[in-house]
């Protein structure tokens with residue numbers, strides 16, 4: 390049984406870890422801001438995702454709610470971010486253009502790397518992560534020449550954590566009208 394004293398020590402350790410993590414995260418956000426990733430704006434939003442081997446994310450666009458730059462710190466396992474052309478017309482939808490026909494390429498996300506996506510890759514193309522447990526390094530990867538693993542190498546996915554850091558413009562100003570007459 391956990392004593393009250395042990396519980397307090399546990400809570401204190403957790404607090405110290407969270408504090409250290411928030412300091413580290415703020416440093417990374419400041420560095421990304423200093424790169425000019427968001428123009429003259431600052432990073433002010435972080436989304437943490439955990440992916441187990443075989444987990445992914447459906448192709449999507451991040452939409453107009455964010456400044457049009459995605460920056461992602463990749464922690465743990467590698468992964469592969471796939472890019473697809475959008476379905477532009479009814480004709481394409483009727484012809485049921487499947488995902489593999491719309492695939493334009495991918496990026497190998499190496500552990501401890503920073504990914505920055507802007508312009509067309511942000512606004513036009515969809516991005517997603519396939520639900521697979523292994524990836525083969527191929528020429529479909531835009532960055533294969535810059536990466537450590539060599540062409541043809543098979544990489545087994547482990548747990549990956551992504552920290553997606555963005556600038557979210559503050560569009561909504563809520564006014565509290567407490568105690569005011571109508």
Ligand SMILES: O=C(O)CCC(=O)C(=O)O
Pocket residue numbers: 436438446451461516551553
């Ligand atoms: O985890 C990633 O690298 C991608 C996440 C993503 O696309 C999103 O959260 O919108």
Ligand SMILES: [Fe+2]
Pocket residue numbers: 449450451516
């Ligand atoms: Fe996304």
